Amino acid sequence: MLTPEISRSHGARHVIVIGAGIVGAATAFFLSRAGAHVTVLDTSTPAAGASGASDGAVSVASKRPGPMMELACASRAIYRQLVQHGVLTDIYHARPTYLFARTDEEVAVIAQQGADLMELGERVLPLTHAQLMQRVPGLGRHVLAGMKVPDDGHALGYRVVDRLLQVANAPVRRFTPVQRLVVSGGRVVGVLTPDGPWVADAVVVAAGLGTAALVGLDNILIPRKGQLIVTDRASLSGAALPGPLMSAGYLAAKRRMVLSQSSASLVIDPLVTGQFLIGSSRETGFADRQTDIHTVSTLLREALAVVPALAQRRVIRTFAGIRIGTQDGLPIVGRHPTLPGLFIATGMEGDGICLAPVVGSAVADMVLGLPAKVDVSVLDPARFGDLPLSDPL
Numbered sequence: 001m002l003t004p005e006i007s008r009s010h011g012a013r014h015v016i017v018i019g020a021g022i023v024g025a026a027t028a029f030f031l032s033r034a035g036a037h038v039t040v041l042d043t044s045t046p047a048a049g050a051s052g053a054s055d056g057a058v059s060v061a062s063k064r065p066g067p068m069m070e071l072a073c074a075s076r077a078i079y080r081q082l083v084q085h086g087v088l089t090d091i092y093h094a095r096p097t098y099l100f101a102r103t104d105e106e107v108a109v110i111a112q113q114g115a116d117l118m119e120l121g122e123r124v125l126p127l128t129h130a131q132l133m134q135r136v137p138g139l140g141r142h143v144l145a146g147m148k149v150p151d152d153g154h155a156l157g158y159r160v161v162d163r164l165l166q167v168a169n170a171p172v173r174r175f176t177p178v179q180r181l182v183v184s185g186g187r188v189v190g191v192l193t194p195d196g197p198w199v200a201d202a203v204v205v206a207a208g209l210g211t212a213a214l215v216g217l218d219n220i221l222i223p224r225k226g227q228l229i230v231t232d233r234a235s236l237s238g239a240a241l242p243g244p245l246m247s248a249g250y251l252a253a254k255r256r257m258v259l260s261q262s263s264a265s266l267v268i269d270p271l272v273t274g275q276f277l278i279g280s281s282r283e284t285g286f287a288d289r290q291t292d293i294h295t296v297s298t299l300l301r302e303a304l305a306v307v308p309a310l311a312q313r314r315v316i317r318t319f320a321g322i323r324i325g326t327q328d329g330l331p332i333v334g335r336h337p338t339l340p341g342l343f344i345a346t347g348m349e350g351d352g353i354c355l356a357p358v359v360g361s362a363v364a365d366m367v368l369g370l371p372a373k374v375d376v377s378v379l380d381p382a383r384f385g386d387l388p389l390s391d392p393l
């Protein structure tokens with residue numbers, strides 16, 4: 001039988017990354033680029049979790065002001081560098097985001113978002129209804145106004161995962177669930193799987209939904225299901241619109257604002273295949289991946305009100321993914337507060353495709369003791385206390 005114990009013969013640090021989603025893949029990429037010897041373990045296969053069941057907006061435009069907006073900006077810059085270095089050349093592409101409003105209250109939300117973006121140095125272009133109509137053919141008359149944020153981007157999660165793992169040259173052990181962390185002398189020294197123990201100098205838990213059980217975050221991580229709809233091709237030569245249409249209701253949800261009129265959290269995303277991706281619901285506490293007629297029809301009704309021309313499209317599939325949120329709305333990234341050798345990277349909710357490069361880079365620096373290129377101290381797990389493990393070995 002293959003012994004799962006990692007060889008220590010190369011003198012490099014040996015790191016186990018639990019989870020082959022986009023956060024685990026980005027962490028493995030930056031670790032191995034810095035010379036570490038990395039093994040990725042996954043219960044299932046790469047991108048089997050949220051990273052393969054999501055949209056791929058790499059969007060600063062949509063972020064809550066403060067650390068999330070700043071980190072998104074830093075992460076988008078890393079995406080661009082990865083393109084320049086040939087790593088994500090055919091995977092990440094630049095495109096604008098269009099924010100839109102249907103009530104006066106929503107117009108105010110967009111104006112506030114624009115002001116916050118400008119404060120960060122982001123370019124924004126307010127648009128009247130008529131100007132929006134010129135850029136977005138088929139737009140409905142209920143849309144009052146909008147804003148173009150020109151410098152955002154898009155990358156499909158499962159394609160990023162595949163490429164980063166390939167370039168990292170980190171072996172991925174599929175169908176290898178980590179059952180427990182192995183603790184010895186007060187520090188984490190490896191993990192236990194059905195194949196036996198794996199020994200490492202450091203362990204990074206980037207296991208999405210599976211993180212809670214492993215590192216004592218049971219009451220802190222919150223699943224939030226999102227259902228999405230895929231249409232047939234509206235265009236046979238690339239994206240049917242220049243960029244995604246993002247509702248003010250979506251921004252309000254991200255900003256944790258409650259609007260007086262119920263306002264759908266809607267994104268109509270033109271994929272490079274010419275199809276539309278329409279979504280998504282925000283179902284707190286749900287961790288199943290079923291889609292249902294009520295939610296799908298509500299989303300389609302909302303989308304038709306914004307772009308009546310969508311009535312000409314056929315629905316070819318629906319799917320759902322699970323975002324992992326946190327009690328305070330910020331990701332959890334950093335050293336475990338009491339167990340040396342253990343690092344956590346999770347809780348990116350609906351922003352993990354965007355944030356994965358900056359998080360992966362920051363975790364790699366922490367694990368290897370390198371100077372931090374980006375300050376992610378606001379995401380420190382210690383803000384939730386000691387996080388005692390429920391069942392270490």
Ligand SMILES: Cc1cc2nc3c(=O)[nH]c(=O)nc-3n(C[C@H](O)[C@H](O)[C@H](O)COP(=O)(O)OP(=O)(O)OC[C@H]3O[C@@H](n4cnc5c(N)ncnc54)[C@H](O)[C@@H]3O)c2cc1C
Pocket residue numbers: 018019020021022023024041042043044045046047048049050051052053054055056057058059157176177178179206207208209210211214225226227228279280320321322323324345346347348349350351352353354355
């Ligand atoms: C509907 C929807 C739309 C979204 N749209 C966007 C978007 O437009 N832009 C954006 O930035 N983000 C978006 N997101 C969010 C983004 O998809 C997630 O934040 C991101 O994929 C999380 O990545 P992850 O690596 O942390 O988790 P995951 O992708 O879930 O990966 C975790 C991995 O860990 C493995 N695992 C779990 N437990 C164990 C264990 N015990 N042992 C070994 N392996 C284990 C799982 O099998 C899985 O492969 C969206 C999410 C959803 C659901």
